[in-house]
Amino acid sequence: SWVLLPKFQAWRSHAAMLNAIPTVGPTGLLSGCIGTYRFFTNAREILQEGYEKAILQYPNRIFKIALMDRWVIIATGRMLVQDLMKAPDNELSMIDAAAETLQVEYTLSKAVVVHPYHVSIVRTPMTRNIATRFAEVRDEIVSAFTDHIPPPDDWVKVPAYKVSFQIVGRTVNRFFVGLPLCRNSDWLELNTNFAVEVFISAMIINLFPAFLKPIAGRFLTRMPSSMKRATQHLAPIIEERLAKEYEYGTKDWPEKPNDLISWLLDEAQDEQRTVSDLVTRILAIEVAAIHTTAFCNALYQLAAHPEVVAPLREEIEAVVEESGWTKEAVSKMRKLDSFLKETLRFSGGGGLVNNRKVLKDFTFSDGTTVPAGVTIGVAAYMHHHDEAQYDNPYTFDAFRFYNMRNREGESIKHQTISPALDYITFGNGRHACPGRFFAVYEIKGLIAHILMSYDVKLENDGVVPPYEWHGPSMDPSSTGEVLFRKRRPS
Numbered sequence: 273s274w275v276l277l278p279k280f281q282a283w284r285s286h287a288a289m290l291n292a293i294p295t296v297g298p299t300g301l302l303s304g305c306i307g308t309y310r311f312f313t314n315a316r317e318i319l320q321e322g323y324e325k326a327i328l329q330y331p332n333r334i335f336k337i338a339l340m341d342r343w344v345i346i347a348t349g350r351m352l353v354q355d356l357m358k359a360p361d362n363e364l365s366m367i368d369a370a371a372e373t374l375q376v377e378y379t380l381s382k383a384v385v386v387h388p389y390h391v392s393i394v395r396t397p398m399t400r401n402i403a404t405r406f407a408e409v410r411d412e413i414v415s416a417f418t419d420h421i422p423p424p425d426d427w428v429k430v431p432a433y434k435v436s437f438q439i440v441g442r443t444v445n446r447f448f449v450g451l452p453l454c455r456n457s458d459w460l461e462l463n464t465n466f467a468v469e470v471f472i473s474a475m476i477i478n479l480f481p482a483f484l485k486p487i488a489g490r491f492l493t494r495m496p497s498s499m500k501r502a503t504q505h506l507a508p509i510i511e512e513r514l515a516k517e518y519e520y521g522t523k524d525w526p527e528k529p530n531d532l533i534s535w536l537l538d539e540a541q542d543e544q545r546t547v548s549d550l551v552t553r554i555l556a557i558e559v560a561a562i563h564t565t566a567f568c569n570a571l572y573q574l575a576a577h578p579e580v581v582a583p584l585r586e587e588i589e590a591v592v593e594e595s596g597w598t599k600e601a602v603s604k605m606r607k608l609d610s611f612l613k614e615t616l617r618f619s620g621g622g623g624l625v626n627n628r629k630v631l632k633d634f635t636f637s638d639g640t641t642v643p644a645g646v647t648i649g650v651a652a653y654m655h656h657h658d659e660a661q662y663d664n665p666y667t668f669d670a671f672r673f674y675n676m677r678n679r680e681g682e683s684i685k686h687q688t689i690s691p692a693l694d695y696i697t698f699g700n701g702r703h704a705c706p707g708r709f710f711a712v713y714e715i716k717g718l719i720a721h722i723l724m725s726y727d728v729k730l731e732n733d734g735v736v737p738p739y740e741w742h743g744p745s746m747d748p749s750s751t752g753e754v755l756f757r758k759r760r761p762s
């Protein structure tokens with residue numbers, strides 16, 4: 273029994289830590305099954321209830337929700353959010369949480385979490401090349417809009433969700449893989465579908481208990497066929513680049529393209545220099561870059577707020593006249609930046625983000641302890657609508673952050689790219705989204721182009737079509753329409 277005693281004690285202390293955390297949603301027998309079902313269908317209500325109780329009632333500002341085979345703990349308020357984002361990876365692991373949330377083993381490949389070197393490629397060479405590649409990105413924005421929404425003389429209805437994915441897919445791919453692949457319809461369809469499939473398959477696999485996940489995982493993913501399809505497009509390009517390196521005996525051969533494939537090859541080691549590993553990384557980055565609903569949300573908000581159009585147009589025209597369509601010009605678009613950041617605050621984030629797997633019992637700075645084995649996350653939507661963070665949080669105030677930047681000494685604060693404890697759309701700290709610089713320049717470029725070339729409006733009296741909650745993720749309406757016409761002189 274002396275062998276079992278320490279185990280029993282550890283189990284008791286684990287149970288005591290868990291018991292001290294209030295549960296929201298179903299409790300008792302079968303709570304995991306019912307809880308998972310309710311979290312899938314009613315996550316918003318459960319999270320809102322927990323969030324309000326955590327602030328007003330609970331002693332330690334955290335609460336827990338029972339899922340099929342694990343507990344999810346939600347941390348609320350700036351202090352706990354800061355602790356969570358500052359914690360070292362060997363205590364609170366982002367990678368382990370991502371592997372679980374996205375079920376990467378079945379939906380992507382274990383390799384992307386075992387050696388995530390592609391994250392530093394996004395952070396450094398990719399971000400450094402935004403300025404040099406901006407003219408091409410801008411060219412693709414113009415050409416993608418011309419193809420998908422040829423400027424009509426009279427109002428036409430455009431399915432916002434579908435078209436925004438198509439336009440983002442092309443813009444992102446011009447930057448990642450260049451012409452002609454960025455306009456190849458099979459490649460684009462594969463990428464946009466794959467990005468959505470990863471999230472849907474993972475959500476369904478997560479409904480199964482641990483012992484059934486391998487079976488569910490085998491049947492519920494189209495990963496092998498997507499990999500094969502992606503390989504058909506990428507293998508010839510990758511092989512040609514490897515051949516050039518061999519031929520010239522250097523990685524810096526003449527006229528090497530300046531794109532994601534080259535940036536990856538510059539860093540990849542040993543087995544990472546194979547077609548299959550590189551294809552997986554490229555798909556993983558595509559998923560991170562394409563599965564963002566920011567542009568679609570911004571389009572709905574722009575169409576819903578005609579009063580912002582004139583000031584935004586005035587600003588864009590002035591900076592473009594001065595600096596052309598460059599990265600520098602886009603960074604000077606401060607009102608547009610505020611509009612985008614307000615969109616991300618107001619409609620971005622979802623209910624369970626910045627997830628961390630607890631690898632060792634973890635104590636927050638207020639003394640609250642969570643046991644190893646659970647997952648902790650943040651309810652970003654509720655955080656961004658908390659009056660402790662923002663005045664009138666349920667009002668969409670396009671120039672909220674512009675006005676804040678105009679305050680004495682705050683001109684470089686409050687930008688869309690700057691994570692802060694009251695603004696966690698891109699996370700915060702060490703794991704803050706490394707792709708946010710590109711994402712922000714790209715989305716600002718897309719909205720600026722709409723403002724310069726089109727008039728937009730919503731049919732339904734300017735009311736944004738209802739958001740869709742899929743489990744804890746909050747998405748813009750997938751069926752809503754925005755009306756477009758060629759810009760008319762005002």
Ligand code: HEM
Pocket residue numbers: 357366388390391394557560561562564566620625626627696697698699700702703704705706707708710711
């Ligand atoms: C508006 C668009 C985007 C949003 C809202 C967004 C949001 C996020 C968030 C919340 C995280 C996790 C932070 C955490 O857990 O602390 C993250 C991580 C990440 N994002 Fe983004 N992202 C966006 C666009 C992009 C783009 C365009 C790329 C690639 C070019 C990208 C690549 C990544 C990568 C590689 C990570 C993992 C970082 C790590 O492991 O440390 N994201 N993103």
